[in-house]
Amino acid sequence: MIEDKNQQRTSLENLGEFGLIDHLTKNFDIKHKSTVKGIGDDAAVLDFKSKKIVVTTDLLIENVHFDLSYMPLKHLGYKAIMVNLSDVFAMNANATQVTVSIAVSNRFSLEALEDLYAGIETAAKIYNIDVVGGDTTSSTTGLIISVTAIGELNEEDIVYRNGAKPNDLLVVTGDLGAAYMGLQVLEREKEVFKVNPQNQPDLDLYSYIIERQLKPEARQDIVKLLKDLDVKPTSMIDISDGLSSEIIHICKQSKVGCDLYENKIPLDPQVISTCEEFKIDSTTIALNGGEDYELLMTISQEDFPKIKANPNLTVIGFITEESRGMHLVTRGESRIPLIAKGWNSLSDQE
Amino acid sequence: MIEDKNQQRTSLENLGEFGLIDHLTKNFDIKHKSTVKGIGDDAAVLDFKSKKIVVTTDLLIENVHFDLSYMPLKHLGYKAIMVNLSDVFAMNANATQVTVSIAVSNRFSLEALEDLYAGIETAAKIYNIDVVGGDTTSSTTGLIISVTAIGELNEEDIVYRNGAKPNDLLVVTGDLGAAYMGLQVLEREKEVFKVNPQNQPDLDLYSYIIERQLKPEARQDIVKLLKDLDVKPTSMIDISDGLSSEIIHICKQSKVGCDLYENKIPLDPQVISTCEEFKIDSTTIALNGGEDYELLMTISQEDFPKIKANPNLTVIGFITEESRGMHLVTRGESRIPLIAKGWNSLSDQE
Numbered sequence: 001m002i003e004d005k006n007q008q009r010t011s012l013e014n015l016g017e018f019g020l021i022d023h024l025t026k027n028f029d030i031k032h033k034s035t036v037k038g039i040g041d042d043a044a045v046l047d048f049k050s051k052k053i054v055v056t057t058d059l060l061i062e063n064v065h066f067d068l069s070y071m072p073l074k075h076l077g078y079k080a081i082m083v084n085l086s087d088v089f090a091m092n093a094n095a096t097q098v099t100v101s102i103a104v105s106n107r108f109s110l111e112a113l114e115d116l117y118a119g120i121e122t123a124a125k126i127y128n129i130d131v132v133g134g135d136t137t138s139s140t141t142g143l144i145i146s147v148t149a150i151g152e153l154n155e156e157d158i159v160y161r162n163g164a165k166p167n168d169l170l171v172v173t174g175d176l177g178a179a180y181m182g183l184q185v186l187e188r189e190k191e192v193f194k195v196n197p198q199n200q201p202d203l204d205l206y207s208y209i210i211e212r213q214l215k216p217e218a219r220q221d222i223v224k225l226l227k228d229l230d231v232k233p234t235s236m237i238d239i240s241d242g243l244s245s246e247i248i249h250i251c252k253q254s255k256v257g258c259d260l261y262e263n264k265i266p267l268d269p270q271v272i273s274t275c276e277e278f279k280i281d282s283t284t285i286a287l288n289g290g291e292d293y294e295l296l297m298t299i300s301q302e303d304f305p306k307i308k309a310n311p312n313l314t315v316i317g318f319i320t321e322e323s324r325g326m327h328l329v330t331r332g333e334s335r336i337p338l339i340a341k342g343w344n345s346l347s348d349q350e
Numbered sequence: 351m352i353e354d355k356n357q358q359r360t361s362l363e364n365l366g367e368f369g370l371i372d373h374l375t376k377n378f379d380i381k382h383k384s385t386v387k388g389i390g391d392d393a394a395v396l397d398f399k400s401k402k403i404v405v406t407t408d409l410l411i412e413n414v415h416f417d418l419s420y421m422p423l424k425h426l427g428y429k430a431i432m433v434n435l436s437d438v439f440a441m442n443a444n445a446t447q448v449t450v451s452i453a454v455s456n457r458f459s460l461e462a463l464e465d466l467y468a469g470i471e472t473a474a475k476i477y478n479i480d481v482v483g484g485d486t487t488s489s490t491t492g493l494i495i496s497v498t499a500i501g502e503l504n505e506e507d508i509v510y511r512n513g514a515k516p517n518d519l520l521v522v523t524g525d526l527g528a529a530y531m532g533l534q535v536l537e538r539e540k541e542v543f544k545v546n547p548q549n550q551p552d553l554d555l556y557s558y559i560i561e562r563q564l565k566p567e568a569r570q571d572i573v574k575l576l577k578d579l580d581v582k583p584t585s586m587i588d589i590s591d592g593l594s595s596e597i598i599h600i601c602k603q604s605k606v607g608c609d610l611y612e613n614k615i616p617l618d619p620q621v622i623s624t625c626e627e628f629k630i631d632s633t634t635i636a637l638n639g640g641e642d643y644e645l646l647m648t649i650s651q652e653d654f655p656k657i658k659a660n661p662n663l664t665v666i667g668f669i670t671e672e673s674r675g676m677h678l679v680t681r682g683e684s685r686i687p688l689i690a691k692g693w694n695s696l697s698d699q700e
Contacts, residue, residue: 036402040603041511042440042588043406043501048398052386056393057483057498059451063490090392101409101496133407140413146451146496148407151393161391238392253390 010110020136023110024117028124028131032096034152035130044132046097051152056087062142069193070186073112075214076145077119083240084149085127085218086293090238092159092223093151097132098124101146103139116145127220157232164235164254164298170317171233171307173222173294175266176243177282180289181274182206182213208270216293222312229306233297244287245340246296248326254298257324260317260338263331287328288341360460370486373460374467378474378481382446384502385480394482396447401502406437412492419543420536423462425564426495427469433590434499435477435568436643440588442509442573443501447482448474451496453489466495477570507582514585514604514648520667521583521657523572523644525616526593527632530639531624532556532563558620566643572662579656583647594637595690596646598676604648607674610667610688613681637678638691 012020025039037045046053060066060080068076081098088095100120104113124131129149185206192199203210218238226233235254237246243265251258265286275282298319299307307313317329326338362370375389387395396403410416410430418426431448438445450470454463474481479499535556542549553560568588576583585604587596593615601608615636625632648669649657657663667679676688 037510042437042586043404043443043499045441045508046403046405047505048403049400053396053398053403054393055396055447055449055483055498055500057449057451057496058485059453059487059494059496061453061487061489061494064453064488087392091395093393097405099405099407099498101407103409103411103414103494133405135408137409137411138414139411141491144409144411144453144494146407146409148405148449148498149393150405155397158386158395160387236392 012106012110024113025131027121030130031128032130034096035132038130038132048152052155052158054088054091054093054151055148056084057148058083060145069190071214073115074119077116078123078215080145080147081120081123082216082218082293084147086238088149088151089219089223090236090295092157092236093153095127095129095149095151097130097150099133099148100131101135103137103144105139105141159233159236161235161237161250162253164250164256164319166256166319166321167301168234168298168319169301169304169315170258170260170319171297171299171313172266172316173219173312175268176292176294177271177285177289178209178212178268179216179291180285181271182209184278185210185274186213206270206274208268209274218293219295222295225312231299231303231306233299236295236297239292239294239296240290242288242290244338248338248340250298251326255322257320257322258317258326259320259329261329264314264316266314362456362458362460374463375481377471380480381478382480384446385482388480388482398502402505402508404438404441404443404501405498406434407498408433410495419540421564423465424469427466428473428565430495430497431470431473432566432568432643434497436588438499438501439569439573440586440645442507442586443503445477445479445499445501447480447500449483449498450481451485453487453494455489455491509583509586511585511587511600512603514600514606514669516606516669516671517651518584518648518669519651519654519665520608520610520669521647521649521663522616522666523569523662525618526642526644527621527635527639528559528562528618529566529641530635531621532559534628535560536563556620556624558618559624568643569645572645575662581649581653581656583649586645586647589642589644589646590640592638592640594688598688598690600648601676605672607670607672608667608676609670609679611679614664614666616664
């Protein structure tokens with residue numbers, strides 16, 4: 001559909017595992033002093049001296065997390081890195097290294113994997129991270145990508161999920177729901193394409209939401225911004241499963257409640273118009289859509305003057321005592337309990 | 351075949367991703383001071399102070415790396431950890447943490463995953479490592495396990511693949527080829543079982559080689575032994591793809607050649623008898639069989655007195671100038687070039 005299928009096609013079989021790793025990673029350079037040894041031994045060797053390190057990992061499975069009929073491989077490589085960096089930034093850390101393992105079936109050509117790694121390389125360049133290891137193996141079916149990301153920070157900068165206090169402000173970066181609505185548009189176009197392969201879709205109206213789905217950016221800029229503003233959040237989490245489930249994580253781990261204001265949730269105009277077109281409630285999408293990769297944090301009221309003028313940060317509610325519970329305050333001013341529908345990849349499966 | 355199929359069966363669908371992770375990891379305790387924060391946030395937080403850290407990762411895919419018709423899930427969980435720890439020990443490091451991600455289809459029950467995690471927990475206990483993170487997601491087909499292992503060591507203790515020097519001794523731990531022959535026996539029994547499911551196989555004759563396949567141990571003891579003997583290898587690698595391909599890795603990266611003596615390669619009597627039964631040459635199996643998870647190292651001749659009496663270490667050859675090439679010296683004293691057939695999971699696929 002989007003991908004150009006008329007490419008040269010080199011079979012993987014004769015290249016072998018060692019040749020393949022060497023080939024795919026030969027352009028990857030080392031940027032960090034903390035990377036003592038990258039790809040090429042039994043393990044990478046890292047040196048963080050007095051810094052703390054953070055480690056996070058995610059698995060991406062074809063036809064569960066992505067659909068190659070509309071996800072170009074280069075974008076997929078980029079997104080696989082973003083998904084993991086987002087978790088590093090949610091600790092308020094600086095991302096430094098990743099390992100990338102892939103399993104592929106023989107239906108993938110060398111050129112296809114080169115596209116995937118071009119996306120990984122682009123992400124590594126833009127986000128200044130070293131690719132220090134990985135594993136390349138065969139799969140009996142689709143494509144599987146496993147990324148582990150490592151970051152560094154000083155002890156005093158670590159932000160956990162469990163530090164929110166009553167009266168803290170609930171703050172979110174960027175806008176929400178776009179990635180999910182982008183997915184709805186792509187799914188609809190896939191169905192149209194099945195019926196009429198000659199149809200050339202005009203997706204200009206949906207450019208922002210499709211980009212949010214296919215090429216999300218992790219909020220490295222926010223970690224720097226918070227430092228520049230001299231604000232340390234009391235808690236932080238990245239929004240991968242939808243705002244609602246992430247708020248619940250923070251509240252449960254911090255033993256607090258919250259009031260979230262529906263009319264404060266930041267939505268892009270394209271999300272609003274596409275929700276109208278699909279006859280879906282935009283608040284439901286922002287709460288449960290997932291894959292936004294924005295950051296949700298709580299900030300002490302004292303820090304409000306430092307953040308109030310910043311277009312990247314939106315106050316969407318405040319933290320309460322645990323006994324008050326977790327609520328959405330609707331536009332009609334009724335208080336309804338927050339539920340984590342989230343994006344549950346296990347129950348989504350059937 | 352080996353696994354007990356008559357178990358309680360709780361469906362994964364209603365449990366959800368968060369419930370599943372919590373449930374499976376609730377018994378995992380933290381043993382290392384370097385683990386500041388384990389499972390439960392966007393990322394684990396680690397603190398290695400002045401130590402260097404090593405990071406390695408591996409993907410295990412159902413029907414590529416394991417066959418559940420004879421691999422009990424508990425053993426599989428154990429083996430998934432061993433495969434990664436082996437790489438940590440091959441750097442001469444102390445393994446400290448792992449992350450474990452799994453993707454499962456709905457054909458797996460909660461009880462099946464509990465078995466898998468029981469194996470992971472057993473490995474973590476015995477090898478004194480902390481499970482600090484992971485991801486649990488659905489798969490459209492089989493079981494996928496991705497493990498990242500982390501270890502620590504002092505800078506002066508790091509052993510790379512590239513430090514072998516001419517006249518160094520080529521030394522291997524344990525014995526070789528058993529895991530591969532264990533696999534051959536299990537594959538044969540699987541075929542017998544297909545024809546006659548009532549057949550109760552007598553596998554006593556093959557107990558050692560089957561255990562080497564189903565429940566390998568990574569050589570943590572060797573890292574300690576080398577320290578106790580005050581021996582630092584000049585190079586080291588773990589034997590996952592077969593002796594031949596690992597020797598070639600060391601020689602290529604160290605820019606040296608080698609003479610490997612066929613009559614010195616350590617073989618267990620069960621490997622020899624099973625090779626005879628299967629009419630396979632045991633040297634070929636030791637060279638190319640794979641999955642031994644022993645360590646191959648090069649040691650300076652000066653250190654020979656320290657290792658010569660040790661039953662865990664066998665001298666199998668010596669390093670030569672690069673121009674001499676890499677050779678196997680056969681029992682008949684002819685010198686034939688070493689070739690890396692190895693265990694190539696990409697070309698093995700078809």
